[in-house]
Amino acid sequence: MRPLAVLLCASLLAAAPLMAEPSPPTPTLTVTADASVQAVPDLATIGAGVVTQAPDAGAALAANSTRMDKVVDALRKAGVERRDIRTSQLSVQPLYRYGENRAPQITGYQASNQVSVQLRDLSRIGSVVDALVAQGANRIDGPSFTVADPKPLMDKARTAAVANARARAELLAGAAGVRLVRVLSLTEGGGDMPGPMPMMRMATMAAEGAPAPPVEQGETELRAVVTLAYEIAPLR
Numbered sequence: 001m002r003p004l005a006v007l008l009c010a011s012l013l014a015a016a017p018l019m020a021e022p023s024p025p026t027p028t029l030t031v032t033a034d035a036s037v038q039a040v041p042d043l044a045t046i047g048a049g050v051v052t053q054a055p056d057a058g059a060a061l062a063a064n065s066t067r068m069d070k071v072v073d074a075l076r077k078a079g080v081e082r083r084d085i086r087t088s089q090l091s092v093q094p095l096y097r098y099g100e101n102r103a104p105q106i107t108g109y110q111a112s113n114q115v116s117v118q119l120r121d122l123s124r125i126g127s128v129v130d131a132l133v134a135q136g137a138n139r140i141d142g143p144s145f146t147v148a149d150p151k152p153l154m155d156k157a158r159t160a161a162v163a164n165a166r167a168r169a170e171l172l173a174g175a176a177g178v179r180l181v182r183v184l185s186l187t188e189g190g191g192d193m194p195g196p197m198p199m200m201r202m203a204t205m206a207a208e209g210a211p212a213p214p215v216e217q218g219e220t221e222l223r224a225v226v227t228l229a230y231e232i233a234p235l236r
Helices: 002-015 057-077 122-134 151-176
Strands: 028-039 043-054 085-097 105-119 139-146 178-189 200-203 220-234
Touching (some): 028 151, 028 178, 043 057, 043 085, 043 122, 057 085, 057 105, 057 122, 105 122, 105 139, 151 178, 151 220
Antiparallel strands (some): 028 220, 043 105, 043 139, 085 105, 139 200, 178 220
């Protein structure tokens, strides 16, 4: 019986499927490239706010609300639409006096209200800021510049970025003595990157007799970044 058992065992082993050897990893080349386009901005955003202080929270908030109503009214009179005015920050917080070896003491309250304003007529930024300060705004942030419809410009930057990535891959493949077979993946990263923006911050301002501040919009940069992964093979 033993020879028969050995023969049967050998037959089973011969019939068992052989395990496939793992295939070697696909050789790849990955490159990242970018491209940018310049554009004259057509949209500006500024922050306009009022900060008030009073002995109690209610008085601080009431004074703040009165002045903020005038600020918003000034924006409306300047032709800014309601859709372009958005409250971005509202707070009431205590003010403290600190002393050595003593617990902090509340000395009053500070109320702060700020709106984010989009301006579509960039030639009026200076006069709008001047009007805001005249109506009680004691904090102005901005402006920051951008493009209202960046999609066509970003598509142009993306197309150029892919072309740059392809050219870089071809250059590297040639230098390494290999050829590009096919694209394995294409991913996009980064995005629009605004160029330098003039920023002004004015607190506790007095507007009487002050001329409208000059503002230069310059250019905005929109940038696209792509990563291409290629399968590569030896030259034929």
